[in-house]
Amino acid sequence: MRLIFTFSLTVLVHLYLLSQVYEASGRVIDSESRVTLPFVNIVVNDGPKGGTTDIDGKFLLRSSAEIRVLSLSYVGYEPQKITLTGKRQNLLIQMKKVEYELPEVIIFPTENPAHRIINNAIAYRDYNDPEKLPSFSYTSYDKMIFTPELDSIPELDSLVADTTDAEVREFLDKHHLFIMETVSERKFRFPDKNHEEVIATKVAGFRDPIFVFLLSQMQSTTFYNDRIRVAEEEYINPISKGSTNKYLFLLQDTLYSGVSDSTFVISFRPFKNTNFEGLEGIISINSNNWAVQNVIAEPAGKKSMISFRIEQMYEYILGKQWFPVQLNTIAILNNVSFSDSTQGLQISSGGESADSGLYRLPFGFGKSYIKNIDLNPELKRNEFGSVVVDVDPEATHRDEAYWENFRIDTLSQKEINTYDFVDSVSKEANLDKTAKTFESLMTGKIPWGRIDFDINRFLKYNQYEGLAAGVGIHTNERISQAFRVGGFVRYGIGDNAFKYGGDLTLVLNHNSELEIFLGYMKDVTETSGIRFFDDKPGFFKPDYFRDFLVKKMDKTEMYEANIGFRTLNYAKLNFGLIKSNKEVTDDYRYRIAGESVNVYFDRFDFTEARIGLRYAYGEKFIQNMRKKLSMGTDYPVIWLQYTRGIRGFLDGDFDYDRIDLKIEKSFYTKYIGKTSFKLAAGYINSDIPYTNLYNGNEAYRTFTIFADNSFATMRMNEFLSNKYAALYLTHDFENLLYKGKKFKPELAIATNIAFGNLDFKDYHSNIDYRTLENGYYESGIQFNRLLNLQLYTLGLAFYYRYGPYTFQNGWDNLAAKFTIKFAFDRFQQ
Numbered sequence: 001m002r003l004i005f006t007f008s009l010t011v012l013v014h015l016y017l018l019s020q021v022y023e024a025s026g027r028v029i030d031s032e033s034r035v036t037l038p039f040v041n042i043v044v045n046d047g048p049k050g051g052t053t054d055i056d057g058k059f060l061l062r063s064s065a066e067i068r069v070l071s072l073s074y075v076g077y078e079p080q081k082i083t084l085t086g087k088r089q090n091l092l093i094q095m096k097k098v099e100y101e102l103p104e105v106i107i108f109p110t111e112n113p114a115h116r117i118i119n120n121a122i123a124y125r126d127y128n129d130p131e132k133l134p135s136f137s138y139t140s141y142d143k144m145i146f147t148p149e150l151d152s153i154p155e156l157d158s159l160v161a162d163t164t165d166a167e168v169r170e171f172l173d174k175h176h177l178f179i180m181e182t183v184s185e186r187k188f189r190f191p192d193k194n195h196e197e198v199i200a201t202k203v204a205g206f207r208d209p210i211f212v213f214l215l216s217q218m219q220s221t222t223f224y225n226d227r228i229r230v231a232e233e234e235y236i237n238p239i240s241k242g243s244t245n246k247y248l249f250l251l252q253d254t255l256y257s258g259v260s261d262s263t264f265v266i267s268f269r270p271f272k273n274t275n276f277e278g279l280e281g282i283i284s285i286n287s288n289n290w291a292v293q294n295v296i297a298e299p300a301g302k303k304s305m306i307s308f309r310i311e312q313m314y315e316y317i318l319g320k321q322w323f324p325v326q327l328n329t330i331a332i333l334n335n336v337s338f339s340d341s342t343q344g345l346q347i348s349s350g351g352e353s354a355d356s357g358l359y360r361l362p363f364g365f366g367k368s369y370i371k372n373i374d375l376n377p378e379l380k381r382n383e384f385g386s387v388v389v390d391v392d393p394e395a396t397h398r399d400e401a402y403w404e405n406f407r408i409d410t411l412s413q414k415e416i417n418t419y420d421f422v423d424s425v426s427k428e429a430n431l432d433k434t435a436k437t438f439e440s441l442m443t444g445k446i447p448w449g450r451i452d453f454d455i456n457r458f459l460k461y462n463q464y465e466g467l468a469a470g471v472g473i474h475t476n477e478r479i480s481q482a483f484r485v486g487g488f489v490r491y492g493i494g495d496n497a498f499k500y501g502g503d504l505t506l507v508l509n510h511n512s513e514l515e516i517f518l519g520y521m522k523d524v525t526e527t528s529g530i531r532f533f534d535d536k537p538g539f540f541k542p543d544y545f546r547d548f549l550v551k552k553m554d555k556t557e558m559y560e561a562n563i564g565f566r567t568l569n570y571a572k573l574n575f576g577l578i579k580s581n582k583e584v585t586d587d588y589r590y591r592i593a594g595e596s597v598n599v600y601f602d603r604f605d606f607t608e609a610r611i612g613l614r615y616a617y618g619e620k621f622i623q624n625m626r627k628k629l630s631m632g633t634d635y636p637v638i639w640l641q642y643t644r645g646i647r648g649f650l651d652g653d654f655d656y657d658r659i660d661l662k663i664e665k666s667f668y669t670k671y672i673g674k675t676s677f678k679l680a681a682g683y684i685n686s687d688i689p690y691t692n693l694y695n696g697n698e699a700y701r702t703f704t705i706f707a708d709n710s711f712a713t714m715r716m717n718e719f720l721s722n723k724y725a726a727l728y729l730t731h732d733f734e735n736l737l738y739k740g741k742k743f744k745p746e747l748a749i750a751t752n753i754a755f756g757n758l759d760f761k762d763y764h765s766n767i768d769y770r771t772l773e774n775g776y777y778e779s780g781i782q783f784n785r786l787l788n789l790q791l792y793t794l795g796l797a798f799y800y801r802y803g804p805y806t807f808q809n810g811w812d813n814l815a816a817k818f819t820i821k822f823a824f825d826r827f828q829q
Helices: 002-019 113-123 163-174 413-429 431-442 544-549
Strands: 022-030 041-044 050-052 058-063 069-073 080-083 091-095 135-146 178-189 193-203 227-230 233-236 247-256 262-270 279-286 291-299 306-317 321-341 344-349 359-375 387-391 445-448 451-454 459-462 466-475 483-492 497-509 514-526 553-567 571-584 589-593 598-601 603-616 620-623 628-632 637-645 656-669 673-684 703-705 723-734 746-757 776-788 792-802 814-822
Touching (some): 113 247, 163 413, 451 483, 459 544
Parallel strands (some): 387 620
Antiparallel strands (some): 022 058, 041 069, 227 233, 306 321, 321 359, 466 483, 656 673, 673 723, 723 746
């Protein structure tokens, strides 16, 4: 009996010891900057088991044996071994940074061992990509803070001696500069249906959720797309096909995290002397399905004044799927220098300088925590539309109890102080009004009280009017969201004439964009120009500068009524009735043969019924309380417009049918660049005056501003057609062909082709023109971004015409241009 008792006791003690779990927890930081270090490898007791810090530098390790030793390793830091003798919870471990740079060239005796792992990750990419699942949903809590991490500059304390500087430092110890929080619910349905609803938002200093989409657009949600978005730019993914020929990969560490799973830590950067938009950083690949477990990445090479680093952490959800659970975005001010002077502490950024004594100062921190992940829920197609991000009307009115359901931690006193301080400053400075002004500027408006000034109406130039100054105003939503009313007036110095007009828009439904438009104008319009129903002037539109060259114009008085709306998610329809009177401004006459005498006219009345369609499959929108902005589409955008000229109705003089077509598309080819094309075509089935036919969309001047999607070498009004087709094809290599340290020109090549004809030649008098039946050809080369002036860049372009319409003198076939690329033309819709 005693033997049985002893044996049983021994078994129970052994089982107890086996079931006992030992823990160690804490946080790992940089010893100098005090910044937390994500994804640090930690080995327990020098054995095969361990773990990593999470994206916030925190760790929690569990072991069946007592945890006595922690061994830490991290790329760019000294390895560290810590012996634990007492406290094992809430440890604070500091690691020392060392100078580290991936070597120029490494010779491997056989295959680079990192390549096998990377190639496996590429092979399993579709299997691990959450956006290849039938569906998923989750809730995301986002927080963004702007605050200078002055602790990252070790010499700073010795420089802060001035009283004012000390006060600034004291303020920054108690306040951030800015803070915002957002809670959103996202639904996804394969292959490309997305909807994200912001259910709570809180922005320091702003009641209106203007910046609600800022953090969600800072980086790609997963690290499996061919191109990874970091802030405004996109970069070639290091785990995309062919990447081992473009990136240098080095296996830095291996961690055994389970019975059979291993995590491989691999550093990466583009090979030296390669010209493509690449990333550099560290990626951890788990042998369980060869999935991305963690990644830290930022744009490779020399850093501009401000750069961004992204961090992503994935977990294996329900034993089924690797899924991102946290995304961090860090904004960094590069090459910052600090000095003490008679004016106090001086802080400056030196751009791309590589001098010693310069620092990288983190100042913006965005964190997205993803939870409530549901894999493959039942989601129906009618739960998705063209708006991929919108805002719940109650989002800005959530109380603290609501927020506590989503926050990872309660707000710190510093964060509470930030809200209080920025809100008080905002109230005094009326920052909400300033933010709305910025938003309006991006849509071409300057708000002033209850009216908006139209930026595009202030100043205009063309060869007919010369310089023309004017003003355009419209009411805004402060008067009513149900209607807009406005008008314009302009005076041209060249033609010594006033132009004016007015319009009324009734907004019947915001969601479907159902609007009725009534307008009148007495203005000048381009002879034989093309106008689609949704054309709007815009200074930052690519073809804007062609207007400078237009000389042949008609005096036009026009009445217009139309109704437009969005349908079937991606289609915009417009039905219109237009009555216009056009008078030519030169010697042109339209001839009508009589029984005994020809009659010549220089003034014409047109009555037109119009149906217009714009179709952009897959176009996505983001929408807040007032604005709806397009995020574009990966598919071609198609415009199709049918116009019926009606004789005898509202004094119309001509019967005809007119069809206009336009297709535009841009796409990016990895390692090659961006290709853009525009196809335009038109057909008119009857004889009508020159005013409403087709010119050649020409844009020639010996040396002038380049205008996209036009013929650079074609003389103004050189060709005339009643049917035509034109192709504009451009390929932009960006900086793939050459990337200097400071000089970064971008090379583009282009070819433009047009065919056309004029079936009714006998009706046009006192005019010289040619027809395009033999085909018009020109090609050119652009050297863009030769000079960077921050808001815009300047370059040069040269085009040459060839083929049937070549001039005998070769120099006459050449056109030189200077190009302008705006820094924020992406905001223009």
